[in-house]
Amino acid sequence: MSPAYNFASGPARLPDAVLERAHDTLLLRGADGACALERPFSSPAFRATLERARQRLAALLDLPAGYRVLFLAGGAMQQFSMVPLNLLGPSRRAAYADSGYWAGRAIREARRFAEVAVVARYQGDTPLAAPPLENWRLPDDCAYCHITPNETGEGIAYPALPNTGAVPLVADATSCFLAAPLDISRFGLIYAGAQKNIGPAGLTVVIVREDLLQREARYAPAPYCYRQQLAENNTVNTPVGWAIELAALVFDWIAESGGLAAMAEANRRKAERLYHAIDTSGGFYRAPVAHGHRSPSNVRFQLTDERLTEPFLQQAEAAGLTHLRGHCHVGGLRASLYNAMPEAGVAALVAFMADFARRQG
Amino acid sequence: MSPAYNFASGPARLPDAVLERAHDTLLLRGADGACALERPFSSPAFRATLERARQRLAALLDLPAGYRVLFLAGGAMQQFSMVPLNLLGPSRRAAYADSGYWAGRAIREARRFAEVAVVARYQGDTPLAAPPLENWRLPDDCAYCHITPNETGEGIAYPALPNTGAVPLVADATSCFLAAPLDISRFGLIYAGAQKNIGPAGLTVVIVREDLLQREARYAPAPYCYRQQLAENNTVNTPVGWAIELAALVFDWIAESGGLAAMAEANRRKAERLYHAIDTSGGFYRAPVAHGHRSPSNVRFQLTDERLTEPFLQQAEAAGLTHLRGHCHVGGLRASLYNAMPEAGVAALVAFMADFARRQG
Known part of the structure; x- marks a missing residue:
């Protein structure tokens, strides 16, 4: 390993121990003749990997009952459309907090599918600050409220989570996920691109509260439908098998590190x-x-x-x-x-x- | 390497030489401190990888002028919605040939966005046969005609490509791509999931004729818009960096093998x-x-x-x-x-x- 320290915002440095473990096993073909990069999705070995990744993540997060976990191909950007396409339901309205560059992109994409109410804004003059946590006016019929608790570009983090009452809180937690304990019960849905604290790029973790899966995703392409992905055990679209395997190794590493x-x-x-x-x-x-x-x-x-x-x-x-x-x-x-x-x-x-x-x- | 021979339909066996090359370089962090699994997308190293993969694929296929190449996160299934969302344009109609299981899934998904005319069907009684190549009645205002030249499940392959005249031919070539020379000029768009002949699962190659990019993809989520993906150099959604790197190694291996x-x-x-x-x-x-x-x-x-x-x-x-x-x-x-x-x-x-x-x- 090189002694260089790579401070990239993501794809980011992976733990040395994980890279070494991946290296040790990369060429190992199992009894079925397939190595990790070749694992068929219909194989018991792949289903075991997926289940192991889910269980280890659930254990790390102390995941409450009533939540489901998906490991989807692609990045968090995909969730900017997937969230409104799945969660709007009969409503056309959603609330968003604008905390900086990535929240802005989420808002731009959501506007293509929803009436977006921006309910709070960050302070853009120095010193920069996260959106204030009070006085959010959530519109009637508001399907959900979306926040970006850590803005990767601006380097802004919310000091606490807003209280959105009965409106499900949805979060793009890409750059803070697994960096600290997290009370998942505060969220209706939370997602995170893998390439910061989860694994290599091209994978996104989504955790969704089961009751939100009842909403109809009529205009979502099939791989974009959370309910269908869960019904078909994460394989509506080709899963990124090896990235899921690496994520499971990262979860192990976190657990072993305390x-x-x-x-x-x-x-x-x-x-x-x-x-x-x-x-x-x-x-x-x-x-x-x-x-x-x-x-x-x-x-x-x-x-x-x-x-x-x-x-x-x-x-x-x-x-x-x-x-x-x-x-x-x-x-x-x-x-x-x-x-x-x-x-x-x-x-x-x-x-x-x-x-x-x-x-x- | 194990002596087992894995005949899986995909994710499939990767060339031993490619796995060994990937293994040799997996832990090598470059001067910028990042190994292949950690490569930032804004880095010259990633852009060079993407360009190398594109150029090697273009050389293998003898790619004609006027075509563009994308390496998208996800599998070919995603293209079942991405194709109609991008190519329908002002028309609502598309033609599909039903050659078996995967064509059937493409048709089912397309029906959510388009009026689908099934213009030919495979012979489902033994002996099974591909759809006949004559007498396809393409509807007026038909935006494109979609075929599945090789049906992975049924084991059926078209003996030749149909002639669709001025209607752009679109093909899901997942299980035959790079298995033989291919005249790309016959296609308006051709796509292939990686996990057969391109690389590991979770990546799809799309080759599209430039004139088709003029059609408006109003209802496509941003990562689903070919034009936007090309404008943003394949990074609208997080690219699967390492899978692209592996694909470039596979392209090298094919070239070196003749x-x-x-x-x-x-x-x-x-x-x-x-x-x-x-x-x-x-x-x-x-x-x-x-x-x-x-x-x-x-x-x-x-x-x-x-x-x-x-x-x-x-x-x-x-x-x-x-x-x-x-x-x-x-x-x-x-x-x-x-x-x-x-x-x-x-x-x-x-x-x-x-x-x-x-x-x-």
Whole structure:
């Protein structure tokens, strides 16, 4: 393994132990002559993999009764249409909170299928802040309320979940899923693209409360219908078999590492260390997000002297600290600190930042 | 590698050389700190992979000018809705040929979005045969005509392509793609799930003629819009990065093995050998598909004494000849002979079949 630390926002670094386990077994063809990449979906081996992935995820999340889990091909973006196509039911209305770039894309896509009411907005001036949690006016006949609890691009995280009463809360949790314990009972539906804390790109986990499956998805293409996917055991469309297998390995790794509480504790330490380095840099670095709204997963920062951004990125990369460029819509710098980023990676970044500042000063 | 020969219809056996190359590089993190499973989509490394896969596929197919290639997350089933959602345009009508199980599923899904005219049907009595190629009455305002040139379940292949005149021909080529040279200029759009001759499951290749991209896909979810996928360089929805990388390795392997002409020649030899063994078994085995309509990719056969089917499957598996059970909707036996099945695998199967017959006799 290379000593480089890859801070990409996703597809992101996978745990070394998972990659090594995948490597060890990649060429192993079982008694049925198929290795993991060749597993037929009708085989008991594939069904066992799927069930193992489901059970391990349920155990990690302490999944309450009445929820179902899907492992769908594709990314979270697909859910931007799949959610309205499945959950609108007889209503045409849905509520969305606009917390930044990804919420904005979810809203744009939902508008093609629904009347969207934007019920809260993030504060876009520095310091940036998540949408306020009070005074959400959910429209009558509102089928659901969609939030993006962690904005990967802006580096904003909600300090708490909104209370939407009887309206099902739907969340794009792509960049915070499995980074900390999560009370699934707060959600009607929650989804997350795999390429942050779950596994390789091209897979999305969806957890849905069973009562929402009663809604009719008349205009959904078959692979987009949650109910049909559950009825056909996740195989309406070709499942991404090996990615599901890798996800099961990641779930094992999380459990062996102490579970979600241990992840949250390590993630808190990593984020605190990096934000502290930024805040105590004497203004050389700046974090544009307000305290209490700063994402522990995606740490955004800037150089006060913006002319130093490119030299910083070049020198960091030469030092093995890679993919630190900010999201293209917001610029600046970003370090994504998902579960697989070791604390040593953050220590190396903080040391490099101090050294870079010293050399400029 | 295990000596077992896996005859699954898909996800199918991958070439040993490709698996070994993937294994050799799985843990290699590049200068940017990311291995193939971690490659960010915004990285030059990912764009290079995508471009390499496109160029190698275009070279194999001798792709004519005016066609575009997409590598989409998900399986071919997704195309059953994606095709009508993109190609219907102002028309509501499309023509479909019903050649068996998979064509039937494509028709069922298309009916949710289009007025479907079934313009030809396969012969369902033994001997089975592909739809006749004459007298297709394409409706006025017909947006396209969809065929399934190889039916994976029934083991039926069209002896030639139909002539649909000015109506764009659309094909689900999942189980015959890259098994032989193909004149892409005959098609308006052709698609193939990866898990037969392209790579691992969860990826679908779509090749579309540029003029068809002008049609408006008003009701398509964003990841389902060919035009948008092409405009955003295949990344509207999270691409299955590693599967694309593996596909590029498979394309290399085909080229190094002599290209599609060499694949076709080997596939012809393999299929002939197996069908010959069936036809000369003195009625012990039977192939239900008519000569000239027999799929070289999916060889269907039966034991005349059906009580021997389960013992055959059990003993074959014990002999390392696996996944020979026929499609659940048609029963019997099936050996899928995609590019990665070596001739030695067919030889072993033929020897086992003769031995099994001898032992019963």
